[in-house]
Amino acid sequence: MxxxxxxxxxxxxxxxxxxxxxxxxxxxxxxxxxxxxxxxxxxxxxxxxxxxxxxxxxxxxxxxxxxxxxxxxxxxxxxxxxxxxxxxxxxxxxxxxxxxxxxxxxxxxxxxxLTATQKQFEAFGSALEETNRDYELLTLVHTDEQDSLLTDRQWEYVTVAYRRGYFEVPRECTLAELADAFGVDKSSASETIRRGAGRIIGQFIVSRE
Structure with missing residues (x-):
């Protein structure tokens, strides 16, 4: 997938x-x-x-x-x-x-x-090229798991945090700013981002072993 x-x-x-x-x-x-x-x-x-x-x-x-x-x-x-x-x-x-x-x-x-099989993804890419639309592929995750690696909430939070520079050193975005963007308190934002990032890191480590 x-x-x-x-x-x-x-x-x-x-x-x-x-x-x-x-x-x-x-x-x-x-x-x-x-x-x-x-x-x-x-x-x-x-x-x-x-x-x-x-x-x-x-x-x-x-x-x-x-x-x-x-x-x-x-x-x-x-x-x-x-x-x-x-x-x-x-x-x-x-x-x-x-x-x-x-x-x-x-x-x-x-x-x-977009969630798709390899064949569907390639067909979508070809169709996208034919439209002559400008686009940027921001993230691409391959997984053989039947279940999604992240929940929709974790995916959204980790993606936005990455885009806004939360994981950069030094950080370009604070936890308070992310929490404000999501309309939640800092502890909720922190837990969701931490769990999502932890699953991504765990998947990467397992795939390299």
Whole structure:
């Protein structure tokens, strides 16, 4: 089994590109999405210093309809809405591989995970090349285990920690900053990252023995 994470720039005419580039420090997370006629019914989360401000801009966008705010606090806002634009993840459907959520958008770029067999992964790579899309392969993990090496939560936390420089020496990101980004306390963030990193290190050591 192969588990990979990709990053790719989004078209400038997509609503989520416009919003994310207007708030480059915010993280927009598509928690789930399903087609609904000519639109997509989506559940989206905003993580920002002022999430309500970002949510208000999403609600007012001409490509967004029937926005319902489900939750809001100092750092997060969650809303359900219909989007008049499905290309954010439509190419994943076209590849016959189901989209994995959350799909993350920051400053006009999308990140998503993919779990596939070697054959599926190669076919997806070929299809991606044919679209002439710019993309970056951020992580690639091979495993023969039937179960995923990490839980979805561990994968997300370790990946974000790595991207933000938490494992660098000296660190480029503090535990408090990561906890704030995830909307949890420091002890929860620390335990999840520690367990995830421990499983990755353990798998690497076992594979070399």
């Amino acid at each position: 192969i588990r990979a994470r990709f990053r790719m720039p989004l078209s400038e005419d997509i609503w989520v590109t416009e919003v994310s580039m207007s708030f480059p420090e915010a993280t927009l997370r598509l928690l789930t999405g399903v087609p609904k006629g000519d639109r997509a019914l989506e559940l989206g989360e905003v993580r920002a210093d002022d999430p309500e401000q970002v949510a208000d801009v999403i609600r007012a966008h001409p490509d967004i309809f029937n926005y319902d705010e489900l939750y809001v606090d100092e750092h997060r806002a969650i809303g359900q809405y219909e989007a008049d634009e499905k290309s954010l993840y439509a190419f994943l459907w076209d590849s016959s591989l189901p989209p994995e959520f959350p799909i993350i958008v920051e400053n006009g770029e999308m990140e998503f995970d």
